[in-house]
Amino acid sequence: MDRLKLSFFRSSRSKLSGDFIFEAVVGLFALGILILAFLLFRELFIESGLSRKTFGLSFLFTSTWDPVNEIFGALPFIFGTLVSSFLALLIAVPFSLGIAIYLSELAPEKLRTPLSFIIELLAAIPSVIIGLWGIFILAPFIRDYLAPPLSTYLGFLPLFQGPMYGLSMLTGGVILAIMVIPITSSVSREVIMTVPTHQREAALALGATGWETTRIAVLPYSRSGIFGAVILGFGRAIGETMAVTMVIGNSPRISESLFSPSYTMASVIANEFVEATSKLYVSSLIEIGFLLLVISVIINVAARILVWKLLKVEGGKVA
Amino acid sequence: MQNKITIKNLNAWFGAKQVLHDIDIGIEKNGITAIIGPSGCGKSTFIRCLNRMHEVVPYAKASGKVLVDDRDIYDSDIDPVEIRRRIGMVFQKPNPFPTMSIRDNVVAGLKLGGLKDKKILDTMTEESLKKAALWDEVKNDLNKSGVSLSGGQQQRLCIARALAVEPEVILFDEPCSALDPISTSKIEDLMLELKEKYTIVIVTHNMQQAARVSDHTAFFLYGKLIEFGETDQIFKKPKEKSTEDYIIGRFG
Amino acid sequence: MKWNKRKIIDRVMSTLTAACVVIAIIPLLSILYTVTINGISAVSLDFLTQIPRPVGEAGGGLGNAIEGTFIVVGIACLIGLPVGILSGVYLSEYGQNRFGRFVSFVADVLTGTPSIVAGMFGYTFIVLYFGSFSAIAGGVALSVLMIPIVTRTTEESLRLVPGSIKEASLALGIPKWKTTFYIVLSTARSGIITGALLSIARISGETAPLLFTSFGNMFWANGLDKPISTMPVQIYTYAITPFPDWHAKAWAGALVLIILILVLNIGVRFVTRRKYGV
Numbered sequence: 001m002d003r004l005k006l007s008f009f010r011s012s013r014s015k016l017s018g019d020f021i022f023e024a025v026v027g028l029f030a031l032g033i034l035i036l037a038f039l040l041f042r043e044l045f046i047e048s049g050l051s052r053k054t055f056g057l058s059f060l061f062t063s064t065w066d067p068v069n070e071i072f073g074a075l076p077f078i079f080g081t082l083v084s085s086f087l088a089l090l091i092a093v094p095f096s097l098g099i100a101i102y103l104s105e106l107a108p109e110k111l112r113t114p115l116s117f118i119i120e121l122l123a124a125i126p127s128v129i130i131g132l133w134g135i136f137i138l139a140p141f142i143r144d145y146l147a148p149p150l151s152t153y154l155g156f157l158p159l160f161q162g163p164m165y166g167l168s169m170l171t172g173g174v175i176l177a178i179m180v181i182p183i184t185s186s187v188s189r190e191v192i193m194t195v196p197t198h199q200r201e202a203a204l205a206l207g208a209t210g211w212e213t214t215r216i217a218v219l220p221y222s223r224s225g226i227f228g229a230v231i232l233g234f235g236r237a238i239g240e241t242m243a244v245t246m247v248i249g250n251s252p253r254i255s256e257s258l259f260s261p262s263y264t265m266a267s268v269i270a271n272e273f274v275e276a277t278s279k280l281y282v283s284s285l286i287e288i289g290f291l292l293l294v295i296s297v298i299i300n301v302a303a304r305i306l307v308w309k310l311l312k313v314e315g316g317k318v319a
Numbered sequence: 320m321q322n323k324i325t326i327k328n329l330n331a332w333f334g335a336k337q338v339l340h341d342i343d344i345g346i347e348k349n350g351i352t353a354i355i356g357p358s359g360c361g362k363s364t365f366i367r368c369l370n371r372m373h374e375v376v377p378y379a380k381a382s383g384k385v386l387v388d389d390r391d392i393y394d395s396d397i398d399p400v401e402i403r404r405r406i407g408m409v410f411q412k413p414n415p416f417p418t419m420s421i422r423d424n425v426v427a428g429l430k431l432g433g434l435k436d437k438k439i440l441d442t443m444t445e446e447s448l449k450k451a452a453l454w455d456e457v458k459n460d461l462n463k464s465g466v467s468l469s470g471g472q473q474q475r476l477c478i479a480r481a482l483a484v485e486p487e488v489i490l491f492d493e494p495c496s497a498l499d500p501i502s503t504s505k506i507e508d509l510m511l512e513l514k515e516k517y518t519i520v521i522v523t524h525n526m527q528q529a530a531r532v533s534d535h536t537a538f539f540l541y542g543k544l545i546e547f548g549e550t551d552q553i554f555k556k557p558k559e560k561s562t563e564d565y566i567i568g569r570f571g
Numbered sequence: 572m573k574w575n576k577r578k579i580i581d582r583v584m585s586t587l588t589a590a591c592v593v594i595a596i597i598p599l600l601s602i603l604y605t606v607t608i609n610g611i612s613a614v615s616l617d618f619l620t621q622i623p624r625p626v627g628e629a630g631g632g633l634g635n636a637i638e639g640t641f642i643v644v645g646i647a648c649l650i651g652l653p654v655g656i657l658s659g660v661y662l663s664e665y666g667q668n669r670f671g672r673f674v675s676f677v678a679d680v681l682t683g684t685p686s687i688v689a690g691m692f693g694y695t696f697i698v699l700y701f702g703s704f705s706a707i708a709g710g711v712a713l714s715v716l717m718i719p720i721v722t723r724t725t726e727e728s729l730r731l732v733p734g735s736i737k738e739a740s741l742a743l744g745i746p747k748w749k750t751t752f753y754i755v756l757s758t759a760r761s762g763i764i765t766g767a768l769l770s771i772a773r774i775s776g777e778t779a780p781l782l783f784t785s786f787g788n789m790f791w792a793n794g795l796d797k798p799i800s801t802m803p804v805q806i807y808t809y810a811i812t813p814f815p816d817w818h819a820k821a822w823a824g825a826l827v828l829i830i831l832i833l834v835l836n837i838g839v840r841f842v843t844r845r846k847y848g849v
Binding site: 026030041095116122136181214232300 | 657679683806
């Protein structure tokens with residue numbers, strides 16, 4: 001007759017106990033994260049209001065960036081961000097996959113941990129230092145050793161025409177690729193490692209070699225997770241600021257050639273925000289920042305969903 | 320003979336799945352009551368209901384009465400924390416706090432209960448370790464990590480830790496299943512000593528163990544209490560067919 | 572062992588993928604090498620303790636930038652560590668509900684916030700409000716990057732604490748909040764400290780969030796509400812000038828910064844390796 005539905009939480013919630021206070025306090029801090037996310041959006045949304053009102057959607061599609069006459073269009077920066085990021089992925093994805101496969105499947109057991117640590121160390125190098133290295137080492141290297149053969153053998157493509165002074169879309173793409181590789185390879189590796197062992201053993205028992213096992217039993221399993229890893233890398237490339245600002249040349253023109261200088265959304269903010277004098281100028285830059293935030297949120301949501309699904313289904317991480 | 324705990328009409332669930340059905344049983348004061356039965360029969364759930372540990376698992380709930388000294392621990396004005404202080408528990412696998420020294424492990428319950436006096440804490444450390452028959456082995460290493468001990472020693476450390484908060488009842492949830500035979504017999508001897516002062520309930524998979532240490536034995540099957548009586552009677556002249564089958568090893 | 576086509580393909584793929592690893596490591600080695608070679612000659616006691624001098628004047632250093640980095644990162648920690656750690660505690664110990672999972676997801680997505688956007692937030696939220704670039708604004712901007720990282724690493728370290736430890740504590744009659752605070756947190760401390768230190772390493776090298784929050788300053792710090800110099804911003808400022816003298820200072824600054832960050836990163840791994848499993 002004394003039927004009580006019992007729950008630890010409920011019984012402690014009934015009075016103002018230490019448990020209740022503690023849960024309320026840490027709960028408020030967790031709520032703080034939502035508030036932070038909300039504020040981030042709200043601030044940038046409100047402060048970009050003037051620009052949105054003045055230019056509307058044409059902000060995204062015009063390529064004039066004229067602070068003197070106060071005409072602002074973000075197309076060159078959107079173009080620069082997208083092209084440099086795609087270029088970065090084009091270079092980084094094959095490498096990242098190779099790294100992930102080697103470090104999770106093919107490498108000798110002893111080498112796996114130290115090598116992945118070294119690769120991840122690359123992600124720890126501050127972007128401004130990578131940029132410094134980019135200006136003085138990478139850009140001259142690309143100008144002297146990479147660009148000449150490209151224009152000799154592939155010069156018939158508009159991509160590789162025109163003069164090359166070092167600071168260019170190509171350099172920006174390469175430096176972004178270097179920065180994307182650690183994240184894409186380590187997430188891919190994590191995803192690949194969630195493939196159940198019995199899956200591998202089944203293939204190995206059939207007499208498959210290490211690579212065949214990877215190809216037959218491992219990769220098909222991790223396809224969506226690897227896609228998530230690639231998208232995460234894309235997110236990193238799009239938001240990256242300093243290194244790319246230092247090597248991409250910062251010229252708001254849309255050019256077909258990868259040898260020409262370009263400009264990205266993040267770079268224009270980094271370069272011009274402090275000098276922006278008029279309200280409309282500041283507001284336009286903030287709108288670019290807002291766009292960047294929206295894009296990165298979409299990318300991250302998509303990537304997490306892809307990666308999470310896999311990690312959860314395979315029980316890679318205890319939920 | 321007086322009962323320390325009287326269980327009336329106890330039911331327990333995990334989500335929608337009922338794991339205990341209408342258990343009625345009395346636990347004798349200063350005695351050892353053994354709970355036996357095949358795995359999954361609800362014996363662990365049963366003793367976790369006796370100190371309200373069952374409900375810390377998400378979606379777990381229980382109903383019925385558990386009277387300790389005639390007071391229902393499931394009464395709405397009872398604080399489960401207080402119940403757990405009075406009814407200690409030792410788990411299947413030794414689980415000392417990994418970041419604490421042996422000394423801190425023993426008095427963790429007291430310290431977090433607000434006791435600060437170092438003298439009292441030191442006395443309690445020594446007393447509890449002596450009661451748990453561990454003092455002689457560790458008295459010179461009190462500052463060592465609790466997890467540096469062997470499995471059997473860790474389990475006795477956990478017993479000392481439970482004793483330090485001065486409970487009235489100690490629940491043992493298969494305390495020897497992870498231990499070697501020598502450690503097991505040490506813990507069995509210890510239980511026989513402890514029953515002078517405490518009321519003990521032990522869940523065990525090992526029928527010889529139940530026969531060796533307990534005064535009363537309860538046999539559980541599929542979440543139901545099949546038979547309960549003096550240990551001698553249960554092992555020598557079981558009334559129920561299924562008890563007999565289990566004891567002579569026909570299943571389980 | 573017989574060599575056939577399949578074995579050869581296996582060998583080729585192993586070699587190719589290994590080559591990917593080697594090629595990816597080259598930039599890291601090159602960066603470490605050039606920073607060391609170009610930086611070492613300019614690093615001196617003066618460099619570490621003096622403030623910058625105008626172009627053409629010899630000497631001077633990054634003392635104020637080093638000081639400023641510690642101040643700004645310190646402010647970020649004051650905000651970011653409590654918020655991150657306590658949120659992580661909520662998510663792992665109480666967050667098994669819709670709200671908890673949502674917060675966890677949002678924190679995860681926030682880890683991808685572009686750092687320049689965090690800077691912009693610091694600007695609109697703090698700089699505009701107080702009317703001046705300031706150390707505080709820089710700290711706030713960095714904390715935006717720090718909070719989600721610390722939250723998620725704390726959450727994950729706490730989840731690794733075995734349930735049996737929590738049960739042992741609850742069964743002693745220790746209330747849940749004390750169990751969480753004194754037992755669970757202390758058991759997970761090495762993981763939490765690791766996460767905190769790695770997030771500090773990460774934000775110490777950030778430039779973009781500071782460009783228009785803490786801004787820069789050629790002198791020693793003179794108040795948390797005033798612009799302040801930081802190493803990353805100073806390195807950037809020097810790097811994009813045309814003066815070889817300042818380039819040398821940029822390299823030297825890079826060397827100091829990289830040592831700081833690598834020590835944090837590598838140190839952390841060694842500390843945790845020793846402590847795990849004990």
